[in-house]
Amino acid sequence: MSSTDKLNQLHSFLQQSSIMQLVNMFDLMPDMLFWIKNTDSEIIYANRAFQQHIGVNSLEHAIGLTDYDFAPPHLARQYVVDDQRVMAGQAVDNRLEMNILKNGELRWFTTSKRILLDSNDQLIGTYGVSRHLEKTSLALTGMQALKIPVEFIRANYMHDICIVELAELSHLSISALERRFKKFLHKTPKQFINEVRLENARRLLVETTLPIAIIAGECGFPDPSYFTRQFTKLFDEKPSDFRLSFNPS
Template identity: 50%
Template sequence: MKYESTLAQISTQQIISMFDLLSDVIFWIKDEAGRVIHCNKEFVEHVGRKSINQVLGHSDLDFSPSYLAKNFMLDDQKVMAGEIITDRLELNIGKSGELAWFTTSKRPLKNPSGEIIGTYGIARNLKETVKTLSGMEKIKRPVEYIKNNYSQDIAIEQLAEVANLSVSALERRFRKYLKKTPMQFLREIRLENSRRMLVETQMPISEIAYLNGFASHSYFSRHFKKMFGQLPASYRSEIQANL
């Protein structure tokens, strides 16, 4: 068919260069060792470099603090094993150097034979995502409220009141713009901050759970493993062994 013939003439380079048109999306491709083999302009700016040549061949350890880099690299290893990550909240460094929340998706990179030879992914600054997708205070306000108060008890009714919406309307908007419910968003914020504290501090795991709004250690551990593939103690041991 004609469209198949046209598609066959499009090079891979042309396709991936299209990501340069997306000013709010960070895009990268890494080899099996976690080295960047391609990225878009937004990625270059995100890591504070001036050209793609200053990025190619380097890993997360060259761009991010070690505790963040180790998190990213551990995730990449899991993706290399076939896991997929979709719209997960995680901490990263913003352009101005501050810690910021990003939504990240990663996939295994396969050759024509189906063998996994690397990873690729995209990330978007959550603040910019909300601004771009909604342009509405009714999604921005509950997002900011969660980011500023995630360590406290938060009920869905509180978030609905902050947004001046009904609970059902609030949940519809979160699913539309962030692909998750308000309470899933809250839990992911808590889990990602817990992951950071497991690496940055020597606090007992039960205390980290409590400080991030989890009422019980078992509930925290169960959801931590569901999100990151490991129990908190195992995650801390593996990361610290490689620091």
């Protein structure tokens, strides 16, 4: 089946009134990006928040685009790899990921993705949602207490960060802080710190020519071997292989 046929198939699927009524609900959630892609990771539907996020004026201008059309290559690659993982049976749940706004600023989002099946249970694509971490912080009651530790981690990820210090900054006990992270970010403070460090390391691997050991140290991993293990665990490839994929020469 050609890419055009797949797009037409998805259009037909979405035009079912019951489906469109549900999909249109996402336009009522300005802090949430929602999209549907076909099996080639081409956008077939995007809510208004997603359209604004990628800088287009209408759904028609978004249809058929891939992440490579509006995101930095190293980020687009991760999004497409996630699509492939989802289609292979791996769910993406509240993944912390760096994203780029249309003004060029990098921000943090939490993303979840699932497979999309037709009425015959045949795989026809994926769908997902992303929530802007800062906007979510302002929108959800109780999340405000995480705003301070999250911003502290983003600004100081390259240094040693003590959970006790985070709790004191948040005016919470350690157990209360951990419960708050698990409730709103679905991860512990240590997991969040680790992922922030790894996301920044991934960016430096593409944007600089610094040795991997130096990047590891600058992102809070004094042991390069431990950094490599953690990077491989999160991104399914070694830092050296990741860098080589963007600069084969």
